[in-house]
Amino acid sequence: MCGSGTFLIESAYKALGVAPGIRRSFASEGWGVMDSLVWKTERQAAIEAIDKSGSFKALGFDIDDACVELSQTNAKKAGVFSKVTVKQQDISRFKPIDGAVTICNPPYGERLLDIKSAEKIYKIMGEKLRPDKDHSCYIISPHEEFESFFGKKADKRRKLYNGMIKCQLYMYFK
Ligand SMILES: C[S@@+](CC[C@H](N)C(=O)[O-])C[C@H]1O[C@@H](n2cnc3c(N)ncnc32)[C@H](O)[C@@H]1O
Structure with missing residues (x-):
């Protein structure tokens, strides 16, 4: 992405x-x-x-x-x-690489795609990225329920603005 x-x-x-x-x-x-x-x-x-x-x-x-x-x-x-x-x-073919850090800004369902399609992508991301201490992930999303679609609660999150859009940086590193 x-x-x-x-x-x-x-x-x-x-x-x-x-x-x-x-x-x-x-x-x-x-x-x-x-x-x-x-x-x-x-x-x-x-x-x-x-x-x-x-x-x-x-x-x-x-x-x-x-x-x-x-x-x-x-x-x-x-x-x-x-x-x-x-x-x-396509994200559905993503394979995690040991030791690599994944950083992404998936579609928000605002400017790109509709919200349902964005939620579907968050679910696929959770299945493919499988974050842990050897496969850390940092994801920016404005979706308040991103973690529930992704399937894992972030180890840490930080509020940030992408332009005027209020987002969270969801951090997975444990
Ligand atoms: C919000 S934009 C990312 C912007 C990026 N951070 C930049 O600096 O330009 C989301 C990107 O996800 C891509 N994308 C959408 N669906 C995807 C999928 N299923 N697999 C891979 N990439 C996808 C879009 O083509 C788009 O470029």
């Missing part, structure tokens, strides 16, 4: 030590109160801190071929294509 590949790219950035916003400019760069050399020095230090040598790999799946292509294009643009693999696959 990788969509445009945001989680794949952001996780690669985190693993490689890529500073957030390194590829953009900031309005404060134009402020006179700070020596412009500070920006130059810090940007250079952030570039030097990037370590691409690690074994990190992100594996993404989506049912939609267009999303697979989009994720690949975005990973290329973000400079992490070598760390990211994306395949077309």
Whole structure:
């Protein structure tokens, strides 16, 4: 359910030590109160801190071929294509990988699919992801009863907003 590949790219950035916003400019760069050399020095230090040598790999799946292509294009643009693999696959064919962390943002039944179809997907996710300490899962959903469709109570949850939509991050790691 990788969509445009945001989680794949952001996780690669985190693993490689890529500073957030390194590829953009900031309005404060134009402020006179700070020596412009500070920006130059810090940007250079952030570039030097990037370590691409690690074994990190992100594996993404989506049912939609267009999303697979989009994720690949975005990973290329973000400079992490070598760390990211994306395949077309329905969640019903997902097989947990030992030691891997699964992070996803399944359809909410608001912008994508209707609520009944989203609930059906949450049930399939519970059957396929089978979270435990070797297969941890982090899932974002606005559905108040996500856990009952998924079939397991989260070890921890945290409220967050995806745009204007109030969601929970359901965390399974035990
Ligand atoms: C809310 S979007 C994910 C957005 C993503 N986090 C991003 O950064 O773009 C949900 C994704 O789930 C995919 N999807 C829907 N049903 C699916 C299924 N049965 N198996 C796999 N992927 C599915 C959709 O194609 C869509 O890209």
